Amino acid sequence: MRFLILALALLIAACEAGPGKPRLYAQARSGERTEALLARLYPPGTPEPRLIAALQADGFTVDAEANTAAREWTRFPCANWLKISWRVDAHGDLLAVESKLDQACT
Secondary structure (H helix, E strand, O other), rough: OHHHHHHHHHHHHHOOOOOOHHHHHHHHHOEEEEEHHHHHHOOOOOOOHHHHHHHHOOOOOEEEEOOEEEEEEOOOOOEEEEEEEEEEEOOOOEEEEEEEEEEEOO
């Protein structure tokens, strides 16, 4: 029985290896959805480099030409994918930030 418990603990630890939930969620208010959080942290008029730097520091893969960023993390038994996209004006300031969160659980 102890072996089974140890094996299960090792399996869960292996499934949770890698990056955890993005740090940006630490700034979320209770019940705040991702898009509302992004709108509060990066409102229209925010310089695009500020958003890009924050996303890169949080482990997102950023495609600055396509104005998108993506990050994946696992928390057993689920895998999560967060894709963020944004639009900028002619001065390089944000017009809007959007997100899509997908999750698959086994």
